[in-house]
Amino acid sequence: MDELNLIQKICVYAIPVLFAITMHEAAHAYAAMRFGDRTAAELGRLSLNPIRHIDWVGTILLPMVCLALGGFLFGWAKPVPVDFRRLRHPLRDMVWVAGAGPASNLAMAIGWVLMLKLAMANPDSYFSLPLAYMAQAGVGINVSLMVLNLLPIPPLDGGRIAVGLLPRSLAQPLAGIEPYGMFILIGLMATGLLTALMQPLIAITFKLLMLFL
Template sequence: MNLDALIQTIALAAIPVLFAITLHEAAHGYAARHFGDLTAYQQGRISLNPLHHIDPVGTILLPLLTLFVGGILFGWAKPVPVNFAALRRPKQDMFWVALAGPASNLAMALIWGLMIKLALMFPGNYFAEPLIGMSQIGVTINAVLLVLNLLPLPPLDGGRIAISLLPHRQAYKLSKVEPYGMVILILLAVVPVGGQPILGWILTPLVSGVIRVIETIF
């Protein structure tokens, strides 16, 4: 990718990537407060301001690298602190707190899909083409974060959801994986099989399926 194309892509990607990553974390905070945990609220992390959630590596550097070298566009923000023991019904409420992040990504993917629909209704408009480009990135990054975070691997949201749904014995066993979860995820992201990282084999068909559903809706 030449420099001009990279700058143009960064300009289009900045807003959807920032909101996809930071609103995901804010959604966890809002849900946690609703169910009784005030940790994120007391630390000022329940905010729609992206500056409160930006992680220099996960929110800025990693998305820029994936835009530059290609591959699946993804990243992360500073995790919102949640004290699951402070929830009114810790095991049951964990489900909703964990689900709030991916649900926010689904909502944003649908909104960006609607923006594409609206832009296509005014093809001669000066802003239509950039809006379509920005919205396509918005659909993609939110579809990636939706699918990635639903993988049943603690500390990902899917792991938390699985822990909340499993019987206590199985939930306890799965929770013991959490200290190694990010290491496992990194290995999945870098270990290749057939020329593609294992994580790519897992995510690509699922992300494509989510995008096709959104295209069908609009």
Template sequence: MDELNLIQKISVFALPVIFAITGHEAAHAYAARHFGDNTAYLEGRMTLNPLRHIDWIGTVLLPLVCVAVGGFIFGWAKPVPVRFGNLRHPKRDMLWVSAAGPGANLLMAVLWALMFKLALGMNNDYTEPLALMAQAGMLINVMLMALNLLPIPPLDGGRMLMSVLPNRQAWQLSRLEPYGMWILIALMFTGLLSLLMNPLIKACYRFLNALL
């Protein structure tokens, strides 16, 4: 995609970024309600409507800047409110509610891979734009999934780890939550974030390539 100008890159990435972040948050809301917490549902967040999830800085401005300068695509939506104490089995069910977001990204990556395969089989004016958008969809969903699976609270991976750790260790890990964003920023600026994410990203792309 290096040959695309800025407007073309924005056109290619806009829908995949919005769908990836919206689907991620909506999946948390659906899972939370399934396991007993109606908080997100009552606040109107159990929806695929992007306007209910968009954070104008994290969902729109920051990803656009990342696309413009190239490299790591970073962003977020408004977090779906989940009261883990309302879940039927709070510690156990926290695992599934947290896993729902990355799971949705994996599903969307698969759908974009199938869209890419469809685009390659076409021979018209839509072939190249559809293929480029599908590539963007795979990229953003794989990266968002890998990022959120890092075992750092409040990321999903951190909450999943808290769910399976003994209570004392889970409590100790939870104390990192106020510093989670600063830890991420430090990892990003030192280059360690890419090193931590790359094994999972490569494994996901091997899986997607097998589908093609």
């Protein structure tokens, strides 16, 4: 997409970004409700309305800066509140609630791959090129969000999954770093280690998704 200017990139990425963060957070809210915690539903977060999930810095400003600088697309939405004490089986159900977000990104990535396949099958259509650009953006955003969120660093989803699956002797120290998790993530990003860690995982995921083409 190097041939696109900044305004064109924003137009291409806007819908995939909104879908990615909205479905991710709504999936958390739905899973929490299914396992006994209605906190998010009661606060109106069980919704496909992007406005309810947008963080104006993490969802709008930071991704635009990343696009302008041509770097790694990074951002976040408002986390869905989950009261793990209200889950029927807190430790076990936490794994399913945390995994619902990345699972939704995987499903959307597959959906965007199929949209790309549709665009490639109709190259003479007026909408094929815009659709292809948007589909590529959708695949990239959802794969990046999925891989990022599966890193075993609390409060990322992968950290919550690890806490739910590891023995107590390992889970408790890992859970203890949650207040510092975002600082660790920012440090990894600033040093370039985050990109180095994620790129191989993203590349493997892309290769698997291309099997749908």
